[in-house]
Amino acid sequence: MSNSYCVATYRCHDEKADFAKKAQGIAVGLTVGSWTDLPETKKAEMQRHLGQVVDVKVHEPAPGAPASERYADISIAYPDANFSRDIPALLVTVFGKLSMDGKVKLIDLSFSEDFLSAFPGPKFGMQGVRELLGVHDRPLLMSIFKSVIGHDLDTLREQFYLQAAGGVDLIKDDEILFENPLTPIEKRVEACLQAAAQAEQKTGQKLLYATNLTGPTFGLLDQARKAVATGANALLFNVLAYGFDVLSELSRHPEINVPIMAHPAMAGAYYPSPHYGIAANVLLGKLMRLSGADLVLFPSPYGSVVMPREENMAIKEVLLTERASDYIYSRDGRPQGALPLKTSFPVPSAGIHPGLVPLILKDFGEQVIVNAGGGIHGHPMGTIAGGQAFRQAIAACQAGQSLRAYAENHPELKAAIDAWGIRE
Amino acid sequence: MSNSYCVATYRCHDEKADFAKKAQGIAVGLTVGSWTDLPETKKAEMQRHLGQVVDVKVHEPAPGAPASERYADISIAYPDANFSRDIPALLVTVFGKLSMDGKVKLIDLSFSEDFLSAFPGPKFGMQGVRELLGVHDRPLLMSIFKSVIGHDLDTLREQFYLQAAGGVDLIKDDEILFENPLTPIEKRVEACLQAAAQAEQKTGQKLLYATNLTGPTFGLLDQARKAVATGANALLFNVLAYGFDVLSELSRHPEINVPIMAHPAMAGAYYPSPHYGIAANVLLGKLMRLSGADLVLFPSPYGSVVMPREENMAIKEVLLTERASDYIYSRDGRPQGALPLKTSFPVPSAGIHPGLVPLILKDFGEQVIVNAGGGIHGHPMGTIAGGQAFRQAIAACQAGQSLRAYAENHPELKAAIDAWGIRE
Numbered sequence: 001m002s003n004s005y006c007v008a009t010y011r012c013h014d015e016k017a018d019f020a021k022k023a024q025g026i027a028v029g030l031t032v033g034s035w036t037d038l039p040e041t042k043k044a045e046m047q048r049h050l051g052q053v054v055d056v057k058v059h060e061p062a063p064g065a066p067a068s069e070r071y072a073d074i075s076i077a078y079p080d081a082n083f084s085r086d087i088p089a090l091l092v093t094v095f096g097k098l099s100m101d102g103k104v105k106l107i108d109l110s111f112s113e114d115f116l117s118a119f120p121g122p123k124f125g126m127q128g129v130r131e132l133l134g135v136h137d138r139p140l141l142m143s144i145f146k147s148v149i150g151h152d153l154d155t156l157r158e159q160f161y162l163q164a165a166g167g168v169d170l171i172k173d174d175e176i177l178f179e180n181p182l183t184p185i186e187k188r189v190e191a192c193l194q195a196a197a198q199a200e201q202k203t204g205q206k207l208l209y210a211t212n213l214t215g216p217t218f219g220l221l222d223q224a225r226k227a228v229a230t231g232a233n234a235l236l237f238n239v240l241a242y243g244f245d246v247l248s249e250l251s252r253h254p255e256i257n258v259p260i261m262a263h264p265a266m267a268g269a270y271y272p273s274p275h276y277g278i279a280a281n282v283l284l285g286k287l288m289r290l291s292g293a294d295l296v297l298f299p300s301p302y303g304s305v306v307m308p309r310e311e312n313m314a315i316k317e318v319l320l321t322e323r324a325s326d327y328i329y330s331r332d333g334r335p336q337g338a339l340p341l342k343t344s345f346p347v348p349s350a351g352i353h354p355g356l357v358p359l360i361l362k363d364f365g366e367q368v369i370v371n372a373g374g375g376i377h378g379h380p381m382g383t384i385a386g387g388q389a390f391r392q393a394i395a396a397c398q399a400g401q402s403l404r405a406y407a408e409n410h411p412e413l414k415a416a417i418d419a420w421g422i423r424e
Numbered sequence: 425m426s427n428s429y430c431v432a433t434y435r436c437h438d439e440k441a442d443f444a445k446k447a448q449g450i451a452v453g454l455t456v457g458s459w460t461d462l463p464e465t466k467k468a469e470m471q472r473h474l475g476q477v478v479d480v481k482v483h484e485p486a487p488g489a490p491a492s493e494r495y496a497d498i499s500i501a502y503p504d505a506n507f508s509r510d511i512p513a514l515l516v517t518v519f520g521k522l523s524m525d526g527k528v529k530l531i532d533l534s535f536s537e538d539f540l541s542a543f544p545g546p547k548f549g550m551q552g553v554r555e556l557l558g559v560h561d562r563p564l565l566m567s568i569f570k571s572v573i574g575h576d577l578d579t580l581r582e583q584f585y586l587q588a589a590g591g592v593d594l595i596k597d598d599e600i601l602f603e604n605p606l607t608p609i610e611k612r613v614e615a616c617l618q619a620a621a622q623a624e625q626k627t628g629q630k631l632l633y634a635t636n637l638t639g640p641t642f643g644l645l646d647q648a649r650k651a652v653a654t655g656a657n658a659l660l661f662n663v664l665a666y667g668f669d670v671l672s673e674l675s676r677h678p679e680i681n682v683p684i685m686a687h688p689a690m691a692g693a694y695y696p697s698p699h700y701g702i703a704a705n706v707l708l709g710k711l712m713r714l715s716g717a718d719l720v721l722f723p724s725p726y727g728s729v730v731m732p733r734e735e736n737m738a739i740k741e742v743l744l745t746e747r748a749s750d751y752i753y754s755r756d757g758r759p760q761g762a763l764p765l766k767t768s769f770p771v772p773s774a775g776i777h778p779g780l781v782p783l784i785l786k787d788f789g790e791q792v793i794v795n796a797g798g799g800i801h802g803h804p805m806g807t808i809a810g811g812q813a814f815r816q817a818i819a820a821c822q823a824g825q826s827l828r829a830y831a832e833n834h835p836e837l838k839a840a841i842d843a844w845g846i847r848e
Contacts, residue, residue: 030600031573032571032573032574033570033571033572033573033598034570034571045574046574048574049573049574081574081604082573082600082602083600083602084602084603084604084638084639086638086639086640087665088638088641088662088665088666089602089638089639091665091689091690092599092600092662092665092689092690093600095689095690095692095693096599096600096662096665096687096689096690097599097600097689097774098692099689099690099691099692099693100688100691100692100696100723100731100774101692103696104692106693146457146458147456147457147458148457149455149456149457149473149506150456150469150470150472150473150505174457175516175520175521176454176506176507176516176517176520176521178506178507178508178513179508180505180508214508214510214512214513215508215510215513216510216669216672216673217512217641217667217669217670217673218642218645218670218673221642238512238516238520241511241512241515241516241520241667241669242512242667242669243641243665243666243667243670245640245641245665245666246641246642246667248640249640249641249642263520264524265515265516265519265520265521265523266515266516266519266520266523267523267524268519268522268523268524268525268528268700269519269523269530269693269694269700269701269702270693270694270701272524272527272699272700273697273699273700273701275696275697276692276693276696276697276700276701277693277694277697277700277701278693299524307524350521350524
């Protein structure tokens with residue numbers, strides 16, 4: 001039986017390293033430890049544990065560019081036999097010690113079919129979220145509470161109603177809302193779902209409320225169960241503050257039968273450096289989907305907290321791809337067929353206003369959640385109008401009309417454009 | 425009653441930002457959300473949730489230096505009222521969204537007395553580890569298995585014995601050893617403790633074996649209990665692959681009555697960039713101690729995987745300090761008295777050989793664990809001699825003798841120096 005491998009790709013910056021030698025050093029050093037001094041009899045036995053260099057692409061600096069721009073993209077295959085079927089084991093194997101060894105950034109991961117098969121992936125996924133909401137023919141709209149810290153249940157309920165009444169599909173807690181005496185999770189879910197029911201009478205529309213799951217790690221399962229028992233129909237989770245494995249365990253748990261929305265809090269500690277850390281498509285893309293995130297938030301390239309567009313597109317690609325070959329490494333060639341994981345809904349976020357909707361839909365297509373905070377609450381005609389303006393912007397794009405033309409008969413959209421403009 | 429605060433300090437690089445304004449934006453944006461548009465009556469109520477700018481130190485680039493070197497160190501006080509008493513809540517509050525907002529690195533954290541009081545800290549600490557070993561008068565010596573993946577229990581037992589017989593005080597698993605059919609945790613603990621007992625008959629010396637705690641997060645407590653029940657007298661833990669909170673919960677658990685050794689795997693994804701991430705003294709220093717690590721490994725400035733010396737000294741300082749003022753922020757001035765947390769043993773690691781011992785002891789004093797892998801197993805006279813050479817190097821330094829002079833009567837040390845040299 002042929003061995004199976006997970007493959008990590010690193011971008012290594014070094015002005016003069018022998019990258020081929022470096023790659024060999026990684027392949028041996030992070031697996032069997034040493035090779036050349038093993039007795040031949042032992043080598044046969046250890047072969048199945050030995051890492052393999054898959055690829056070394058050296059990028060010499062352009063003429064005139066500084067030597068510091070010299071780098072190589074190195075791909076190493078790690079035998080599945082070396083680690084257990086969990087993300088901490090994989091990450092510690094491929095980037096535990098190595099992360100500290102010079103300028104090295106983890107830029108891609110591919111998994112063996114065997115490793116991948118240990119992960120059920122998103123329980124709902126994009127399609128499942130659409131089914132819960134009964135909306136299949138347009139991008140979804142999400143909004144975020146304006147401010148929550150220090151506010152009581154009545155204020156929360158009111159904020160929630162105003163957002164919901166404008167026609168948003170999902171509302172999420174602020175990620176910095178933790179257990180507190182004013183709005184503890186059970187009361188919060190109760191109050192918000194009351195407001196949702198009230199708004200539904202006006203809009204005729206279903207809504208998901210993602211309540212923030214927080215507190216000590218070993219208590220999260222109970223906390224989630226409690227929220228779900230109170231009626232919570234989605235959860236928000238600060239994945240990177242807890243580790244991918246916790247998301248993975250929550251999402252596969254049979255009692256957590258609601259979609260989980262992954263928040264990118266802390267992600268900026270990893271992805272923005274060109275020299276260190278973990279690239280956004282791995283951190284907020286592949287690992288989130290593998291761990292079972294039904295929806296993934298990340299900074300958009302458009303708004304206030306920005307991520308370069310190509311990184312956004314790379315995240316989108318890995319959240320939505322159906323191609324097995326994008327995730328699975330096989331020594332026998334690119335695997336055919338569909339990826340066995342459900343897709344995760346991409347949610348580009350931060351500083352979004354209705355005038356950005358055409359750009360978002362151009363980049364993401366219809367399989368996207370338009371997510372706004374200030375762009376809804378800060379609308380000149382109020383929060384309800386804020387939601388309506390976004391829905392109008394989405395409808396305009398779907399009808400193939402310009403926002404400006406559509407706004408002529410839609411005062412909410414017109415007011416939004418007057419306030420924030422249009423970027424195309 | 426005056427409010428209490430935790431304080432985060434950031435290094436923000438920006439060529440032209442108004443840093444005072446940026447600081448205000450953080451203080452408001454990451455707490456109450458907005459301030460100037462709140463009604464006056466509401467302001468009184470919200471004041472206790474409002475972040476405060478503690479300090480803004482702008483560093484203009486030196487004449488002739490590029491504008492990209494312009495930065496400010498900004499300290500913001502976050503009201504305790506805003507977050508629960510756990511590290512994920514604190515980190516998400518102070519560096520969740522902000523981590524993604526431009527060039528910003530978290531370079532320090534101070535805690536309120538109230539926040540700190542929720543953390544018992546290391547159960548054993550440096551002193552407790554010394555008591556378990558009965559060694560109070562010298563730096564300790566630790567060794568790491570040479571290679572473990574693909575090896576069986578007999579090989580492990582033999583490797584263990586050879587390390588122990590040379591006089592090392594602690595032996596740790598390789599951090600990439602996960603649950604596997606050849607050396608599952610219970611069998612491994614059993615085999616290694618047998619070897620330890622055998623070596624003790626020769627050396628008369630006690631020994632701690634830190635076995636690697638791995639697997640799914642929600643199963644770690646059971647896994648740890650199992651190891652402890654089998655006789656494990658220490659645990660190794662890849663903290664950053666699981667999150668600080670898991671360490672915090674494990675270390676405070678009454679049944680986990682053995683020291684926990686924190687491994688820095690993945691740390692390089694955070695600390696090396698000057699612009700992004702979390703500084704080593706926070707990541708591998710304050711947060712590890714707060715979470716209850718009894719021993720903390722980190723790359724030394726001497727060996728193969730290096731960290732700048734000043735960062736090492738900063739880690740040492742925060743692991744070993746007794747001063748409350750180094751950890752606690754108080755609006756009423758620097759708090760007096762001793763920090764209520766036990767100290768954590770610093771373990772500078774990677775590429776250490778006996779010729780580096782004088783440097784290590786000069787930098788760290790006696791409160792350090794000298795940790796070696798190849799410097800023990802690769803000794804020309806074998807693994808036992810490798811341990812002995814280190815013990816001799818430590819003895820030489822304590823006797824105030826040069827390694828070279830001491831080596832005249834100590835062939836093991838002499839062979840080590842001949843092989844690897846001395847750095848002073």
